[in-house]
Amino acid sequence: MTQTNIAVAAGSHSNISAKLLPLILIAALIFLFLAPHLLNPGLLFIVGMTLIQSIFALSWNLLFGFTGLASFGHAGFYAIGAYFTAAALRYDFNLPFLAVLAIAGILGAMIALAIGVVALKRLTGIFLAVLTVALTEALAKIIGFIPALGEQDGLGNFARPVMNFGLFTLDLTHSNDYYRFLVIASLLIIGALWWVVHSPLGRSFRAIREDADRARFVGIDVARYRVISFMISGGTAALAGALSAPWTRIVTLDQVNWLASTQPILNSLLGGFTSFWGPIVGAISFSTINYWTRSFPGLSEIMVGGILVVVILVAPTGILGLTEKLYQRVVGKRGRA
Amino acid sequence: MTSQAVFVLFNGLASGMAFFLVAAGLTWVFGILKILNLAHGAFFMLGAYVAYTVGGVWPASIWSFIGVALVAAAAIGALGYLTDQLVLKRLRNVDYHYALIATFGLMLFCEGVAKSIWGTDYFAVMPPPEVDHAINVGGSYISLYTLFVIATGIVTFVALEVIMHWTWAGKIMRAVSNDPWMAGTLGINVTAVLMFSVVASFALAGFAGGVLVPNQALSPHVGASFVLYAFMAVVIGGLGSIRGTFVACILLGLVESANATFMAQYGGIAIFVMLAIFLVWKPNGLFPAQGTT
Numbered sequence: 001m002t003q004t005n006i007a008v009a010a011g012s013h014s015n016i017s018a019k020l021l022p023l024i025l026i027a028a029l030i031f032l033f034l035a036p037h038l039l040n041p042g043l044l045f046i047v048g049m050t051l052i053q054s055i056f057a058l059s060w061n062l063l064f065g066f067t068g069l070a071s072f073g074h075a076g077f078y079a080i081g082a083y084f085t086a087a088a089l090r091y092d093f094n095l096p097f098l099a100v101l102a103i104a105g106i107l108g109a110m111i112a113l114a115i116g117v118v119a120l121k122r123l124t125g126i127f128l129a130v131l132t133v134a135l136t137e138a139l140a141k142i143i144g145f146i147p148a149l150g151e152q153d154g155l156g157n158f159a160r161p162v163m164n165f166g167l168f169t170l171d172l173t174h175s176n177d178y179y180r181f182l183v184i185a186s187l188l189i190i191g192a193l194w195w196v197v198h199s200p201l202g203r204s205f206r207a208i209r210e211d212a213d214r215a216r217f218v219g220i221d222v223a224r225y226r227v228i229s230f231m232i233s234g235g236t237a238a239l240a241g242a243l244s245a246p247w248t249r250i251v252t253l254d255q256v257n258w259l260a261s262t263q264p265i266l267n268s269l270l271g272g273f274t275s276f277w278g279p280i281v282g283a284i285s286f287s288t289i290n291y292w293t294r295s296f297p298g299l300s301e302i303m304v305g306g307i308l309v310v311v312i313l314v315a316p317t318g319i320l321g322l323t324e325k326l327y328q329r330v331v332g333k334r335g336r337a
Numbered sequence: 338m339t340s341q342a343v344f345v346l347f348n349g350l351a352s353g354m355a356f357f358l359v360a361a362g363l364t365w366v367f368g369i370l371k372i373l374n375l376a377h378g379a380f381f382m383l384g385a386y387v388a389y390t391v392g393g394v395w396p397a398s399i400w401s402f403i404g405v406a407l408v409a410a411a412a413i414g415a416l417g418y419l420t421d422q423l424v425l426k427r428l429r430n431v432d433y434h435y436a437l438i439a440t441f442g443l444m445l446f447c448e449g450v451a452k453s454i455w456g457t458d459y460f461a462v463m464p465p466p467e468v469d470h471a472i473n474v475g476g477s478y479i480s481l482y483t484l485f486v487i488a489t490g491i492v493t494f495v496a497l498e499v500i501m502h503w504t505w506a507g508k509i510m511r512a513v514s515n516d517p518w519m520a521g522t523l524g525i526n527v528t529a530v531l532m533f534s535v536v537a538s539f540a541l542a543g544f545a546g547g548v549l550v551p552n553q554a555l556s557p558h559v560g561a562s563f564v565l566y567a568f569m570a571v572v573i574g575g576l577g578s579i580r581g582t583f584v585a586c587i588l589l590g591l592v593e594s595a596n597a598t599f600m601a602q603y604g605g606i607a608i609f610v611m612l613a614i615f616l617v618w619k620p621n622g623l624f625p626a627q628g629t630t
């Protein structure tokens with residue numbers, strides 16, 4: 001129930017604006033930090049996954065909503081982060097956990113750079129869509145061949161990290177402790193992405209999305225900024241994956257298939273890709289739907305697929321866009337009266 | 338060695354033709370609507386389920402088997418009409434991202450429907466008795482069903498080529514595909530042509546489902562695994578080109594088959610390498626679309 005409250009609460013802010021947003025953010029923060037005391041472990045797990053999915057969706061939407069490029073293989077980046085972290089914990093790479101996270105993110109960004117340099121200049125649209133799908137499938141095949149990564153069975157059986165800061169240690173072995181770490185890390189990442197979107201860099205991205213030719217005329221190096229956007233997006237997706245591994249404590253090939261790649265797409269569109277907060281609203285709504293329909297085989301696909309089609313046809317700007325429109329209508333009436 | 342080569346050749350051609358049966362409708366709709374229908378594989382899967390439900394596990398003869406496939410084609414064609422009216426019609430003038438995502442939603446919806454009707458268990462359908470045995474070709478045993486799939490793929494390709502290039506209907510479709518507005522001013526009913534293409538493409542997916550159902554275990558996910566190959570073929574062949582798709586399907590089938598035979602421990606990886614090479618080497622496909630695009 002608490003989840004729906006956030007969904008409703010977050011849904012009502014949209015650009016309705018500056019007045020409501022701080023209130024909702026503070027409420028969400030209080031909820032997130034109190035959650036271990038309020039919820040049973042099962043629900044807490046879902047809240048943690050929703051946070052991770054939110055970051056994953058934000059990373060996708062940086063590419064689509066803010067730069068106008070659609071990746072249909074984003075699960076590949078997520079999997080790179082998740083498998084790297086899982087391997088680091090399982091085989092004890094002797095690295096501080098924060099370094100593991102950083103390397104995971106950099107790994108994602110580097111692979112995005114490689115793909116971007118080879119493909120982004122030549123390919124757009126449907127070709128890029130099919131290439132990203134195919135690369136992710138290829139990655140899944142490769143992981144399936146490597147015994148150290150658990151082949152088809154997934155990589156599990158590793159402990160959550162203990163962070164050693166010299167003066168003191170932070171033991172994240174217990175799920176509540178890791179949950180608090182996850183919340184803080186997620187908030188930092190969300191803050192960083194917010195900053196990217198609202199910085200001059202983000203403005204260049206949006207100029208490219210609106211009209212690549214005109215962006216070129218005013219002197220923006222379109223190809224270069226597309227690659228930068230792809231790198232930030234890929235790195236963030238890898239970080240989301242890296243944070244997920246100690247939370248789920250098993251990493252499987254289910255996270256690498258192309259259905260997994262569509263999760264951030266669903267979340268962004270459902271919440272509203274035109275708003276920064278849309279993907280988060282989408283992730284929360286999606287978790288709620290999944291939670292309610294979990295015991296009926298097929299029902300969740302029917303719901304999700306149906307909602308997606310209806311959203312595209314009726315409200316392409318998602319929940320937040322729709323709320324904004326309704327709000328404008330209400331305010332407009334008041335203004336006239 | 339020859340026996341292995343024969344095996345690779347026939348298996349490759351058979352999977353190539355299986356890919357083509359799925360990809361043909363996909364590329365046809367893309368050529369005319371400019372929509373890459375991600376749900377195509379899901380309708381193929383529904384066609385397979387319809388064939389299983391109508392025909393049962395043991396087809397009586399090859400003719401009843403083909404008859405059942407035609408029933409599946411009709412059923413999925415009817416679904417295609419419904420889908421066109423409800424969804425695809427509204428996607429004609431929107432950005433292709435939305436079309437991709439909406440058809441993806443449609444795919445999930447179909448998989449959910451299949452799961453709730455038929456459950457998540459696997460089903461198997463036997464090939465018809467006439468082709469349910471193997472013959473010896475050059476020291477290698479080739480199942481007759483394999484030959485049947487190859488023949489069906491070639492017949493479908495020839496039929497599509499004849500329709501597209503030697504009939505009025507094909508000429509009209511090519512005109513609409515090239516420039517719908519101009520075709521409209523010449524008195525062609527563009528809406529009807531688009532609708533007919535969608536129905537035909539879906540019927541083709543249903544037919545493919547009926548013909549290919551003995552090829553593998555039947556589950557709600559069978560569409561997703563097939564359609565990925567179909568996408569790759571469509572992209573390598575050049576979007577909207579039936580000839581290009583045919584050639585690309587044969588290539589994909591042969592590469593996949595050689596990969597599975599000679600490098601079994603790394604099965605399934607070669608076609609991705611092939612796709613990456615083709616995308617970088619020929620970004621617009623083997624037979625790029627002519628005219629306006």
